[in-house]
Amino acid sequence: MMSQTIEPITFTVPLSFEAHEIAEQCGKQSNQKNFKQVYLNTLAVYALDYYLRCMGFETDWPVSDSRNPLMLKLMDVADLDVKQVGKIECRPVLSDAETCHIPYDAWGDRIGYVAVHLDESLKQARLLGFTKTAAKEVALNEMSAIEDLLTYMNRIQQLKPVKxxxxxxxxxxxxxxxxxxxxxxxxxxxxxxxxxxxxxxxxxxxxxxxxxxxxxxxxxxxxxxxxxxxxxxxxxxxxxxxxxxxxxxxxxxxxxxxxxxxxxxxxxxxxxxxxxxxxxxxxxxxxxxxxxxxxxxxxxxxx
The missing domain is CATH 2.60.40 (Immunoglobulin-like)
Structure with missing residues (x-):
């Protein structure tokens, strides 16, 4: 009997004109040499923000470090603040990468990390997976399914834990x-x-x-x-x-x-x-x- 490989469920988000407009604005607020990284980071955050709002979570992207001009100049951050839950880091993944890079700047005040694949045209973003591990490189095939992030977030909302x-x-x-x-x-x-x-x-x-x-x-x-x-x-x-x-x-x-x-x-x-x-x-x-x-x-x- 032939065995079948079950592909993990992912979620695709269209990167609209609005997404690129926000990315352009954030890129200009950073140092010129960091423009590309900030641009990609912003698209990744946009995708997770879109997804979580579709799932019924209340996000507050404007108060996140990834929208703070000073933080964008000083640090490589792509965080999204979710009310009653905490901050989630959204890291962009390009081409055929097998790992997700998490800069040291983002190892702190986060409840977890989401890998977001951006296609070559930057017209679509795909949420690949979730991890609680803060490391320089995390293998994509070792990440949990994006549904596990929702379970984890719902648990935090339910328990209201002391952080x-x-x-x-x-x-x-x-x-x-x-x-x-x-x-x-x-x-x-x-x-x-x-x-x-x-x-x-x-x-x-x-x-x-x-x-x-x-x-x-x-x-x-x-x-x-x-x-x-x-x-x-x-x-x-x-x-x-x-x-x-x-x-x-x-x-x-x-x-x-x-x-x-x-x-x-x-x-x-x-x-x-x-x-x-x-x-x-x-x-x-x-x-x-x-x-x-x-x-x-x-x-x-x-x-």
Missing amino acids: LTNWFEDVFDAGWQVMNELLNPEQLQLNFRNNSTVSIERGQKIDLGMQLAESSLALVVTLPPEANSEVDIRVQVYPMGNQTYLPPGLKMILVDELEEVLLEAESRESDNFLKFEFSSELRELFSITVALGEASVTQSFLV
Whole structure:
């Protein structure tokens, strides 16, 4: 029986007069030697913007670095800001290229990268695939299908995760406090003994209501001082206020973006805290659920 090769589904976008007009404008805002690259970058962003709006996402291209004259002069960027999701980098691919080049300028504040093939006439763009990997060259045949990007974006919209990469820039979501605002002196001392290296650390008050007789817990997340391709993460749960021990039977559960349970812990008598230590790749989603009886609180994170 003959085997058949199933071609991945791609999406083709017509590059209209409007697309080329925007590309011309952005090219003129850059350095003259970068005109061609900026022009192609802009067409790639136009194609993804068109596609995502067709798929029901709300984009905000004008606030993206790829429309900022200063950034166009200084950096090779082709990002598209998607509301309630984040920035996606759109990299143009020409002729018969087998890899997608991602410049170092675009390795930062992105949730992922899309390869966009531009035909020789620059009249059509084809969205080839998606990857979360930031690397100088990514093989096109190793990229995920463009539908996987939609699944990933829908998951981010649904979970509304805390973006931990912002913490490396000293940007923290409301409600995430320094330790001395959450823990008592004895707990601070205990936490310090368990955290011997310089790190970034914040905590958030969580409340399980009547299950804890109106007592609260602190969810504490610790990161290394700098981000690498893999990030070592520590997550802990402490009792707050005058409570010394966690209530027996309190559960802490780590779930990945596919909703598979990776780690689970349960407090016993006289436990001061629960702790997970694990590593996560950049742009991965995970969730922490803290539960007691029928009550539970879940917080999601994007690395």
